[in-house]
Amino acid sequence: MSAPEIIDLSATQAVAEIEAGRLSAAELFDAYRARAAADELNCFTWVAPGADGSPPAERSATPLRGVPLAVKDLFCTAGVPSQSGSRILEGYRPPYTASAVARLAAAGAPLLGKTNQDEFAMGSSNENSAFGPVLNPWDRTRVPGGSSGGSAAAVAAGLAPWALGTDTGGSIRQPAALCGIVGLKPTYGAVSRYGMIAFASSLDQAGPLTRDVTDAALLLRHMVGRDECDATSLGHPEEITLPTAESLAGVRLGVPEELAGEGIDPGVLDAFRGALERARELGAEIHDVRLPHAPHGLSAYYVLAPAEASSNLARFDGVRYGLRRDAPAPTGDREADEDGGLVGMYTHTRHDGFGAEVKRRIMLGTYALSAGYYDAYYGRAQRVRTKIVADFDAAFAEVDFILTPTSPTVAFPLGERTGDPWSMYINDFCTVPMSLAGIPAISIPCGLAGDGGGGELPVGLQIAGPVFSENRLLDAAFALERALGFDGSRARGGAAA
């Protein structure tokens, strides 16, 4: 099989080809390794020198047959750089591997490389990385989305068969949408968080970024399950199966006006309405539903996530790993020396190690949790979260799934939104409510749109379902994917040398 033929295979097709003896796992690995090593999009922070682990004969008996996996930098991988896109973890090589990565390796998916991301997963454009921004393979002057920007761009550009990302407020779904691929945020607790460098623990969830819905199902199948190293991980009540649905007959789809009208770019709305039309042709009933508190999700999220982050990121203090900056030597001047010694080492290390957005979120979270403000911000945000959960419960009493655009806009130009934090945060408008409710949601490409500045860029359709509805969600997404017939092959042409 020629290299272009190999790259054209989806991960599931590659598994089948290896199974049938028409392709070897080594050939596949080498084809992708060569492309990943020639990456011009800054997707990778590290590329594997070769497929490590079990011998090829043993791997051929595994379900994933050696189809290699790109992994977001924030997953700890033993002996392999894992910096969560931050300078403060410069040179860090963890002594252990994250459970999700270990499970997939055991299922036969060896590590292809680590992918670029926004620092500590804080961002929606991948511009907050210590490794520099990732370029969108559809248009290299634009962002790939974030925070799992490297994973999304690598899959879209055919530099990896599939990839692992994490989603706290949209960090899998939004970059998947902006890069024209599939991204799934599972139910909170479905996948172990053990070994993920934490951002916001009550929201962080690992999930697949893939070329199509079938690949997402196959990868998810081997990620889920309870892990005694993560007390919040739950066993999935169902085994994840590969989707087969061809129709949506009798399926009730809800469209919430709060997330599918005002604030969404016209081109994105056109593509979204086109997808609703395809769904109707497949037999789905389209209903209006209300999520009255969803527009407040963004405000609640930008209190809760920074609050959790300010606590989680306290561990980066220059003592046990990563960067250390000592305070200047004492001068004898009492006021100047206040910033010295042990505390000075902490503050200087964190000053030099964290980027601007991470500092902003630590400050925001610390402020929201500080005496006098706790009730007004953190307490209220937690109550808004309760209302959002209740909104979804009420909606799912009437419909099977909720459909929205994934992102209010298509991929925007690099540098366009770095000046104003809220203009960046607003990218998460449609994805944050599902994160707060802990429900599964998938983004699939549903068409192309311009942004006024012209260009044809991918638009994502978000489908959300109740807790643990992954199998039905994947089935619905699969049926729609076939009907939409999105062609992402253009992004794979010429992305690597």
Place this chain on the structure above:
Amino acid sequence: MIDRDEVLHVARLARLKLDDGEVESMARELSGVLDHIAKIGELSLDDVRPTSHVVEVVGRLRPDEPRPCLPREVALEQAPSVADGGFLVPSPQA
């Protein structure tokens, strides 16, 4: 909404040194973000219980049996500075 002194106070709580320029931009940016967030102040939430976590986690116990842990030399391997089998840090009195 949030001034220079407040920024410095919060930065101290967060163990974060900020340059003078950073203090100014932080005050401006945080105020901007807090203006947006303030909208949740308009909602009536008095009788609503807070949600900290969407998963009901029940305390799970396991047998308290000794088992191997991270060896000391592995734990120290990544440290910027070590001495006598421990992490070396500047004196708090310095």
